[in-house]
Amino acid sequence: xxxxxxxxxxxxxxxxxxxxxxxxxxxxxxxxxxxxxxxxxxxxxxxxxxxxxxxxxxxxxxxxxxxxxxxxxxxxxxxxxxxxxxxxxxxxxxxxxxxxxxxxxxxxxxxxxxxxxxxxxxxxxxxxxxxxxxxxxxxxxxxxxxxxxxxxxxxxxxxxxxxxxxxxxxxxxxxxxxxxxxxxxxxxxxxxxxxxxxxxxxxxxxxxxxxxxxxxxxxxxxxxxxxxxxxxxxxxxxxxxxxxxxxxxx
Numbered sequence: 001x002x003x004x005x006x007x008x009x010x011x012x013x014x015x016x017x018x019x020x021x022x023x024x025x026x027x028x029x030x031x032x033x034x035x036x037x038x039x040x041x042x043x044x045x046x047x048x049x050x051x052x053x054x055x056x057x058x059x060x061x062x063x064x065x066x067x068x069x070x071x072x073x074x075x076x077x078x079x080x081x082x083x084x085x086x087x088x089x090x091x092x093x094x095x096x097x098x099x100x101x102x103x104x105x106x107x108x109x110x111x112x113x114x115x116x117x118x119x120x121x122x123x124x125x126x127x128x129x130x131x132x133x134x135x136x137x138x139x140x141x142x143x144x145x146x147x148x149x150x151x152x153x154x155x156x157x158x159x160x161x162x163x164x165x166x167x168x169x170x171x172x173x174x175x176x177x178x179x180x181x182x183x184x185x186x187x188x189x190x191x192x193x194x195x196x197x198x199x200x201x202x203x204x205x206x207x208x209x210x211x212x213x214x215x216x217x218x219x220x221x222x223x224x225x226x227x228x229x230x231x232x233x234x235x236x237x238x239x240x241x242x243x244x245x246x247x248x249x250x
Contacts, residue, residue: 049077053081066089072155075104128159146175161210185244
């Protein structure tokens with residue numbers, strides 16, 4: 001984050017509101033939301049966060065006593081959903097490559113909810129952080145072994161090639177408690193190439209670097225098992241833009 005960039009972002013706050021209050025929850029303004037048109041409506045944004053929180057309660061046994069890491073937290077959709085559904089939690093750590101997202105969450109969410117903390121990770125990604133200082137294959141997340149009961153990453157592996165996916169999966173195996181679990185979404189299909197960037201004639205038209213990275217079911221399962229994890233549950237094309245939802249456990 002450059003000094004000039006920080007100054008520009010702070011000046012904008014004097015002229016454009018960064019927040020919207022909806023159903024008692026502080027939301028980011030529409031121009032600060034990730035995920036495209038799906039989450040521009042206030043109710044759609046908040047309901048999506050609440051849905052994700054409830055699914056983590058069902059799939060991952062998330063409770064107020066849990067410690068959760070949210071990889072690719074953006075401007076706090078899941079965090080806000082947890083605040084709405086559970087009210088509080090023992091520990092929430094959101095990480096993202098976007099300075100704007102981390103700054104917004106730290107300024108607008110953490111003061112009222114100290115258990116919710118947000119960390120900028122300067123990892124290279126051709127789509128979201130091309131000038132990143134570290135490659136994911138060499139990166140270690142800044143948390144101790146066995147720190148988290150739940151790890152979530154929504155629409156993260158959908159924009160990542162397999163070497164980086166493997167690196168993150170190894171990190172998750174390190175960071176999970178013995179009974180912990182990972183919830184993620186990714187593009188996975190049967191009977192396709194092991195790995196393909198922006199596949200043609202698949203769901204929609206994909207444009208730009210890493211807009212869609214699709215894996216075969218078999219290849220993705222192989223990467224998961226190489227990291228010492230297993231796929232415990234899957235729902236096919238259940239999530240945004242046709243991504244599948246997967247639950248990983250030890």
